[in-house]
Amino acid sequence: MTRLALVTGGTRGIGEAISRRLQAEGRKVIASYHGNDAAAQALQSATGIVVMKFDVASFAECEAAVKRIHAEYGPIEILVNNAGITRDATISKQTREMWAEVIDTNLGSCFNMCKLVFDDMRAAKFGRIVNIGSINGQAGQYGQVNYAAAKSGIHGFTKALAQEGARFGITVNAIAPGYVDTDMVRAVPPDVLQKIIARIPMGRLGRADDIARGVAFVTADDADFITGSTISINGGQHMY
Numbered sequence: 001m002t003r004l005a006l007v008t009g010g011t012r013g014i015g016e017a018i019s020r021r022l023q024a025e026g027r028k029v030i031a032s033y034h035g036n037d038a039a040a041q042a043l044q045s046a047t048g049i050v051v052m053k054f055d056v057a058s059f060a061e062c063e064a065a066v067k068r069i070h071a072e073y074g075p076i077e078i079l080v081n082n083a084g085i086t087r088d089a090t091i092s093k094q095t096r097e098m099w100a101e102v103i104d105t106n107l108g109s110c111f112n113m114c115k116l117v118f119d120d121m122r123a124a125k126f127g128r129i130v131n132i133g134s135i136n137g138q139a140g141q142y143g144q145v146n147y148a149a150a151k152s153g154i155h156g157f158t159k160a161l162a163q164e165g166a167r168f169g170i171t172v173n174a175i176a177p178g179y180v181d182t183d184m185v186r187a188v189p190p191d192v193l194q195k196i197i198a199r200i201p202m203g204r205l206g207r208a209d210d211i212a213r214g215v216a217f218v219t220a221d222d223a224d225f226i227t228g229s230t231i232s233i234n235g236g237q238h239m240y
């Protein structure tokens with residue numbers, strides 16, 4: 001069924017794979033982005049996926065974007081909160097700004113976007129929300145108190161909202177990716193990354209489409225009994 005899907009951070013990396021896969025499933029996809037205009041334009045030209053630039057950390061920008069989408073395309077039926085950043089440093093070197101940036105972008109964005117689409121989903125008695133967590137929110141990671149806290153927060157947020165959405169036909173699930181071959185992971189120092197890969201039983205980094213597959217699964221129209229779940233997709237690195 002053609003349903004309207006919004007994927008935040010949907011023009012690169014894991015988000016791009018999610019946008020493309022949902023489109024392949026017959027969804028009308030809008031992909032938001034914040035920084036990289038060239039990547040967004042390239043995706044739009046290649047696929048016809050609509051791209052929109054706004055900062056998911058800003059409630060006001062999210063509100064304006066959701067209003068625009070509603071006016072042009074109708075209510076959002078599938079929301080994938082994928083946008084995220086890292087500002088890695090041990091706590092001694094981490095600043096208050098690095099903490100706030102990651103919490104606002106990775107976790108605050110889930111509040112912003114879910115709040116703005118939830119009433120429409122309630123009225124429609126249908127909704128699919130997927131929040132992209134992380135293995136590092138489940139297990140922690142040296143140098144990531146900000147990121148691990150935000151991602152761990154996403155897992156709790158998901159379970160709470162799933163309870164609120166259930167009687168309205170709204171499912172809310174989290175996907176917890178492991179280390180996936182994207183720009184974000186390529187920024188990890190090579191020696192550190194080699195040690196991480198050595199601990200992945202499957203012996204490789206994830207592919208963005210490994211994660212998109214999970215998103216397609218939980219956003220299917222007939223996935224209506226799957227809610228409050230966290231699906232780990234990490235090559236066996238952390239069995240939780």
Ligand code: CAA
Pocket residue numbers: 086088089090093133134135136141142143144147177178179180184185188189192
């Ligand atoms: N456990 C224990 N000790 C560790 C460690 C670990 N995992 N990693 C580093 N250390 C130790 C080092 O061995 C070193 O000790 P010595 O001086 O005694 O040798 C000390 O900590 C300092 O290490 P660094 O030189 O690396 O310190 P730094 O300040 O230059 O950098 C860091 C610290 C920024 C955390 C860097 O190690 C780093 O970037 N690590 C990778 C963090 C990571 O995995 N981020 C994930 C990004 S991808 C992502 O987040 C996506 C997702 O969802 C999976």
